[in-house]
Amino acid sequence: MNVWFVLLNILVFLVLIGVLLYMQKKNVSFSKRVFTALGLGILFGLGLQWVYEAGDENVTQSIEWFNIVGTGYIKLLQMIVMPLVFVSIISAFTKLKRSHNLGKISVLIIGLLVGTTAVAAAVGIGTTVAFDLEAIQIDQGEAEAARGVQLEERATSLEGQSYPQKVLELLPANPFLDFTGQRATSTIAVVIFAAFIGIAYLGAQRKEPEAAEFFKKIVDSVYAVVMRIVTLVLRLTPFGVLAIMAKTVALSNFDAIMKLGEFVGASYVALIIMFAIHLIMLTLAGLNPVTYMKKVFPVLAFAFTSRSSAGTLPLNIQTQKNKLGVSEGVANFSGSFGLSIGQNGCAGVYPAMLAVMIAPTVGVNPLTPSFILTLIVVVAISSFGVAGVGGGATFAAILVLSAMDLPVALAGLLISVEPLIDMGRTAVNVSGAMTSGVITSKVTGDLDSETYNKEIIEAEA
Numbered sequence: 001m002n003v004w005f006v007l008l009n010i011l012v013f014l015v016l017i018g019v020l021l022y023m024q025k026k027n028v029s030f031s032k033r034v035f036t037a038l039g040l041g042i043l044f045g046l047g048l049q050w051v052y053e054a055g056d057e058n059v060t061q062s063i064e065w066f067n068i069v070g071t072g073y074i075k076l077l078q079m080i081v082m083p084l085v086f087v088s089i090i091s092a093f094t095k096l097k098r099s100h101n102l103g104k105i106s107v108l109i110i111g112l113l114v115g116t117t118a119v120a121a122a123v124g125i126g127t128t129v130a131f132d133l134e135a136i137q138i139d140q141g142e143a144e145a146a147r148g149v150q151l152e153e154r155a156t157s158l159e160g161q162s163y164p165q166k167v168l169e170l171l172p173a174n175p176f177l178d179f180t181g182q183r184a185t186s187t188i189a190v191v192i193f194a195a196f197i198g199i200a201y202l203g204a205q206r207k208e209p210e211a212a213e214f215f216k217k218i219v220d221s222v223y224a225v226v227m228r229i230v231t232l233v234l235r236l237t238p239f240g241v242l243a244i245m246a247k248t249v250a251l252s253n254f255d256a257i258m259k260l261g262e263f264v265g266a267s268y269v270a271l272i273i274m275f276a277i278h279l280i281m282l283t284l285a286g287l288n289p290v291t292y293m294k295k296v297f298p299v300l301a302f303a304f305t306s307r308s309s310a311g312t313l314p315l316n317i318q319t320q321k322n323k324l325g326v327s328e329g330v331a332n333f334s335g336s337f338g339l340s341i342g343q344n345g346c347a348g349v350y351p352a353m354l355a356v357m358i359a360p361t362v363g364v365n366p367l368t369p370s371f372i373l374t375l376i377v378v379v380a381i382s383s384f385g386v387a388g389v390g391g392g393a394t395f396a397a398i399l400v401l402s403a404m405d406l407p408v409a410l411a412g413l414l415i416s417v418e419p420l421i422d423m424g425r426t427a428v429n430v431s432g433a434m435t436s437g438v439i440t441s442k443v444t445g446d447l448d449s450e451t452y453n454k455e456i457i458e459a460e461a
Helices: 003-025 030-051 057-095 099-130 142-158 163-168 186-207 209-234 237-251 254-259 261-284 289-306 313-322 328-337 344-362 369-382 392-403 408-443 449-453
Strands: none
Touching (some): 003 030, 003 057, 030 289, 057 328, 099 261, 099 344, 099 369, 186 209, 209 313, 237 289, 261 344, 313 328, 328 408, 344 369, 369 392
């Protein structure tokens, strides 16, 4: 390792940070700064790839320093996810305009999330067949074999659990443990715990209105403070995006990507089709899909870069409320539920594609109607409780492949392109959650059409 090369890389990174600070000082819009950071990060990462050889220690050490900004930013987002999910769900109950709409709202949001995941599975199946992808076509190296062993070990811990037992895993036996995120189903468990508190609040509102009103004031105060923390963290977004994108591009194995280019291409075709379906749904609901694209693009760009649906939650909720005209209660519900239920990319497209690719290796014809129907149903059911953080897609794949009695280890063949695919999957996850919020708000008559249709007014995060 050459210390001077590392210092030079860090200096260039600091100069790019300075460019973003200058843009902020000149009051350049938040969205433009995020997109600039995205572009600069890609160019810087490509520059590092061009100057240094793959796996060069100078790059590795430089990225360790970049991680102070990039990984540090992700950690700050993760810090506020559980508190935000918890208080957002409770706040959704206290701020619903008509409490009798609660059941309708919940059913609509969950129905849209799970329904679109089933559609995503069908899209994944169709795309895999169209590209004629099979797992046997992929060479297995040491890294792929090691990844396969890890997946098998993880699958073993899930074997022997019936579906009723898996449902029980969603329940918060110890909500304080789930606040730490220690279980794969911690997010949905926190959502359920918060929902119980919200339902209890509605009961108290009828029987003890004074106590309920006092509780509401406490929730409103906590929500205001948490959202202020969110605002402070989101102001760091351009810098975090710069560091994350530079790291992702600099460490990408382009040789492996080229070898698996057909699978990467097929994955993105499926994800683009799924995003187009979101736009069609909005059109059928009487909403302008172009307006939606313009307003959610910064959110999807961050989801793409960070690869974290949970980390994108603050932007998700704020954009739904402030730019898309979704009522606060619905935005909180759809954003929070979307973290762990029906993720179109990670829990829909991805496991369906893997199942179709792997099935021929064990003599199963993936084109039989029974296999396709069973796979779509299994994907939809398994989409409950998938964590909205890194590893959620792997968890979903293990559940689906195990349920379909397919070898889990073969999923490890894609380890070299996982980060690249995961970027698109995460963006589609977030779009699915936001689409469910917008359509639900439209159906229930709570959507502020004026806010949805008005031109974007740039403001600080």
